[in-house]
Amino acid sequence: MSQEENKQNIIRFDNAQELMDYIGVSRATLYRRMNAYNMKSSKRSFTQDELDSLKEQPERQVKQSENKINNDMIQNALRANENLLNELKQNYDTQIQQKEQELSYKQLEIDKQAKQIETSDKQISELHKLLDQQQKLSAQLKLQLEEVTESKKSFWARLFGK
Template sequence: MNSKNTFRTTTELINFLGIGRPTFYRRAKKLGIETNKHLYSDEEIKLLSQKSTVKKDFKSNTHGEIHNNDSVSIIQAQLRNSSRTIEQQTKQLYAKDKQISELHNLLDQQQKLTLDLQSRLDNKNQELLDLKETPKKGFWRRLFG
């Protein structure tokens, strides 16, 4: 017999089930149960109140079904993967260090060029100021000094 249970609010249903709000929404989404209705079947309530079996299955596998040789081979495979990852990351770090060094050299060159350009500009500006400051001499004065 599939009877229907009525709840006025979602909070009332959550309190009835004895679970938290995030857990309720996560389970409802996983089971495909609408959360905005007020009428739930006994089967839906039973499913919502059940704890997840995924973690239990994983725990039972790790404690009972996996033999020592299997766990050793799994750990060895994980170590090999970790070693490969570390090796790849070491190569990446070396490449990045090389790039950073090249960037520092380029920045140093750019700063030297900017400094040289600024000093040339200052010299030209000084020459211009000197030319502006010298009084104009007449023709005869320039000739006979």
């Protein structure tokens, strides 16, 4: 449309009441719709397109767009939470693997030390046996020495025990 056609299609209202009656809405609804379409509340001249816009309910459009924005935000939050959950799961799995490796290493160390202890116990047992044998041999040797020493004593020393 040209500017001339727009000027011819302009409808003027003397006050807000005439505009409300023309559109068929309350004062609050009129001002809310004018605000939604960025029109000044003192405006009294409108094109037919502007009047048609004011007759529509922008609140539904706003609510639908708000719902869409909210749904998008919720979807983004869900994706972020899912990503975070996956990341935490991966970290958890990694930590479990590390702990299992540490545990298997510690178990190997325990097994190694248990073998060392078993070997040490065997060695100690052998040493005790050898010590007992040494003590028995020492006692036998002492007895044999005493017998030999007694047999070399003179007759009188043997008789008087000196």
